[in-house]
Amino acid sequence: MHNDTREITYRDALKEALIEEMERDERVFLLGEDIADPFGSAYKVTLGLSPIFGTDRVIQTPISEQGFTGAAVGAAITGLRPVLEYMYIDFTTMAMDQIANQAAKIRYMSGGQAKVPVVLRTQGGPGRSSAAQHAQSLEAWFHHLPGMLVAMPATPYDAKGLLKTAIRLDDPVMFIEQKLLYNTKGPVPEEEYTIPFGMADVKREGSDCTVVATSMAVLKALKAAEILEQEGISVEVVDPRTLFPLDIDTIVASVAKTSRLVVTHEAPERGGFGAEVVAQVADKAFGYIDAPIQRVCAPSVPVPFARDLEDYTMVDETKIADRVRKLVHGEF
Amino acid sequence: MTEEIKDAPPTDLTQEQLLAMYRRMRLIRGFEDTAQRYFEAGEIAGFLHLSQGQEAVPVGTCTALREDDYITSTHRGHGDVIAKGCEVKFMFAELYGRTTGYCKGKGGSMHIADFSQGIIGANGIVSGGLPIVIGVGLSIKMRGTDQVAVCFFGDGATAEGGFHEALNLTSLWQLPVVFVCQNNFYGLSQPWERTAYKCDLAQRARSYHMPGECLDGMDAIAVYHPVNKAVELARSGGGPSFIEAKTYRFLGHYVGDPALYMPPEEREAWRKKDAILKLGKQLKAWGYLSEEEDEEMGAGIEAELQAGVEYARSSPIPAPEEALTDLYIHFDYLGNPLQGG
Numbered sequence: 001m002h003n004d005t006r007e008i009t010y011r012d013a014l015k016e017a018l019i020e021e022m023e024r025d026e027r028v029f030l031l032g033e034d035i036a037d038p039f040g041s042a043y044k045v046t047l048g049l050s051p052i053f054g055t056d057r058v059i060q061t062p063i064s065e066q067g068f069t070g071a072a073v074g075a076a077i078t079g080l081r082p083v084l085e086y087m088y089i090d091f092t093t094m095a096m097d098q099i100a101n102q103a104a105k106i107r108y109m110s111g112g113q114a115k116v117p118v119v120l121r122t123q124g125g126p127g128r129s130s131a132a133q134h135a136q137s138l139e140a141w142f143h144h145l146p147g148m149l150v151a152m153p154a155t156p157y158d159a160k161g162l163l164k165t166a167i168r169l170d171d172p173v174m175f176i177e178q179k180l181l182y183n184t185k186g187p188v189p190e191e192e193y194t195i196p197f198g199m200a201d202v203k204r205e206g207s208d209c210t211v212v213a214t215s216m217a218v219l220k221a222l223k224a225a226e227i228l229e230q231e232g233i234s235v236e237v238v239d240p241r242t243l244f245p246l247d248i249d250t251i252v253a254s255v256a257k258t259s260r261l262v263v264t265h266e267a268p269e270r271g272g273f274g275a276e277v278v279a280q281v282a283d284k285a286f287g288y289i290d291a292p293i294q295r296v297c298a299p300s301v302p303v304p305f306a307r308d309l310e311d312y313t314m315v316d317e318t319k320i321a322d323r324v325r326k327l328v329h330g331e332f
Numbered sequence: 333m334t335e336e337i338k339d340a341p342p343t344d345l346t347q348e349q350l351l352a353m354y355r356r357m358r359l360i361r362g363f364e365d366t367a368q369r370y371f372e373a374g375e376i377a378g379f380l381h382l383s384q385g386q387e388a389v390p391v392g393t394c395t396a397l398r399e400d401d402y403i404t405s406t407h408r409g410h411g412d413v414i415a416k417g418c419e420v421k422f423m424f425a426e427l428y429g430r431t432t433g434y435c436k437g438k439g440g441s442m443h444i445a446d447f448s449q450g451i452i453g454a455n456g457i458v459s460g461g462l463p464i465v466i467g468v469g470l471s472i473k474m475r476g477t478d479q480v481a482v483c484f485f486g487d488g489a490t491a492e493g494g495f496h497e498a499l500n501l502t503s504l505w506q507l508p509v510v511f512v513c514q515n516n517f518y519g520l521s522q523p524w525e526r527t528a529y530k531c532d533l534a535q536r537a538r539s540y541h542m543p544g545e546c547l548d549g550m551d552a553i554a555v556y557h558p559v560n561k562a563v564e565l566a567r568s569g570g571g572p573s574f575i576e577a578k579t580y581r582f583l584g585h586y587v588g589d590p591a592l593y594m595p596p597e598e599r600e601a602w603r604k605k606d607a608i609l610k611l612g613k614q615l616k617a618w619g620y621l622s623e624e625e626d627e628e629m630g631a632g633i634e635a636e637l638q639a640g641v642e643y644a645r646s647s648p649i650p651a652p653e654e655a656l657t658d659l660y661i662h663f664d665y666l667g668n669p670l671q672g673g
Contacts, residue, residue: 029474066463066494067466067501070497070498071463071470072467073464074467076467077447077452077464078402078452078468079471079475080474080475102457106453107660109453110434110443110447112436112438112657112658113445115661146665149660169661170662171661197662198667244667
């Protein structure tokens with residue numbers, strides 16, 4: 001499809017998306033804590049951008065999440081296209097009125113007068129002993145909000161293509177990255193591309209069981225598929241890429257082929273995004289299902305600090321593989 | 333204060349402007365009274381937070397604004413949006429939940445907006461508009477226009493974190509914003525003096541290094557002058573200002589609240605300071621308005637209001653499934669792509 005690709009990190013893929021979109025559209029600007037050089041943001045996605053675009057377009061804010069979210073919302077409804085960064089998804093709690101009551105609802109409440117083209121970039125996920133307030137996976141909150149779109153890229157290719165689309169959409173987008181993905185590498189084309197929202201990606205084809213996975217859990221599911229391949233079990237890994245809009249058709253088509261479904265994500269199981277996938281599959285693909293639908297998620301506890309405790313709660317390839325193996329062997 | 337009628341009218345407001353201010357205040361009062369009547373009659377649903385008594389603040393403020401300037405408003409926002417230019421018939425239509433309302437019946441009383449004239453929304457969340465105005469000011473600055481954004485809010489909002497974040501960021505970035513606090517002395521039932529220790533809002537503004545002024549919110553002209561100064565300062569790149577207009581909510585928090593927490597003698601005292609009566613007397617003393625013209629104006633307003641109610645009553649009720657539209661631009665509410673979105 002793409003002739004010239006190179007291997008770049010998830011971080012650099014995001015950075016390229018920001019640079020390209022800021023060059024393309026002068027209404028696009030960045031807003032967030034510690035995003036300007038020399039610090040260049042906690043996970044360095046915006047490192048190097050303030051020298052290119054100046055601090056008038058790479059606006060470093062005080063620690064004032066409600067304030068700078070309002071700044072993004074107000075700018076968006078009056079003609080600009082802000083891309084905001086929350087250093088940790090946990091910090092969105094400080095801005096929840098502006099996200100949930102304002103950004104997500106202004107268009108609807110105004111009878112369609114307003115548009116709110118704002119991208120709320122952030123990152124979540126466990127794995128670095130960051131403990132309970134720096135490692136959450138809160139996508140279900142935003143996925144639950146009418147008026148919000150939610151993207152969770154798992155690869156550098158998806159990160160760049162989805163972020164470019166997010167910036168061009170006129171609806172508010174919660175764009176959730178993962179802290180352990182920033183250093184991962186993958187192929188990204190030299191030439192420009194975008195990825196539409198609402199288009200799942202089959203990350204690996206298989207015939208025995210479908211695993212629907214998001215963000216970091218996609219990588220874990222792919223590893224599980226490799227383990228299971230050695231045992232003669234063929235796993236199909238489907239990454240929705242955007243939680244809303246959700247490409248349920250691709251998931252249903254996969255389940256129709258495999259007749260088994262495991263849904264996995266790093267967020268706690270109870271009330272998680274996986275529950276929505278399971279419900280929709282039960283509704284739309286009931287006749288195809290030959291085994292109980294399973295979820296492999298974090299237990300519904302806060303993320304603990306100590307390495308062993310955190311590991312115990314985290315989704316990994318072993319847990320996913322165990323669950324798939326049991327389903328395929330009829331052990332349920 | 334109220335009895336003294338100045339010998340001369342203000343030199344910086346024309347007779348036409350002063351009459352327009354007076355009419356606009358009466359229109360707001362009439363709108364509130366009319367809405368209350370039909371709410372109590374069961375024709376209007378939901379919540380109705382009325383602003384009788386506060387009319388001088390939005391009218392004095394918006395007299396200093398251009399059509400392309402912005403305002404944010406509150407749950408008690410009817411007066412603010414009428415002062416900025418909303419037409420009562422489309423407002424009634426919104427309160428009646430009709431397709432012809434400003435928000436097609438999706439917003440109601442607390443969310444009236446008209447983006448075409450900078451009215452970027454009343455707000456159901458106390459202090460909700462304060463962080464938003466940071467962005468409006470930022471947008472004006474980044475787009476390089478000379479517009480100004482006014483943020484209306486009540487005394488109740490000043491205990492919210494968003495209030496402080498808004499003052500801090502607009503000051504830090506020197507944005508063209510004027511904060512207009514409509515201090516009506518009650519946050520629902522909580523008296524103002526129980527909101528903060530020895531609260532002095534003008535002093536708070538100074539702590540964020542912006543001009544802060546406390547003024548008589550029961551006098552539209554007294555509101556206009558400092559607001560106009562603040563607007564000109566903002567327009568010329570001088571950054572944000574803060575105005576505290578002391579005013580009064582003649583009625584309870586919403587229709588149905590008997591306001592037992594407001595002492596009767598206090599209410600009576602404020603009623604005597606009615607800004608509409610005051611300006612009417614002034615206009616007559618200055619020879620700008622005869623008794624006859626005053627009555628004609630009243631009749632005209634009554635006719636406009638009644639026509640507005642009739643317009644609302646006769647407007648179409650939205651098809652129920654309209655509830656599923658106007659959420660996203662690019663997708664329907666289920667996430668299916670919209671053509672031409």
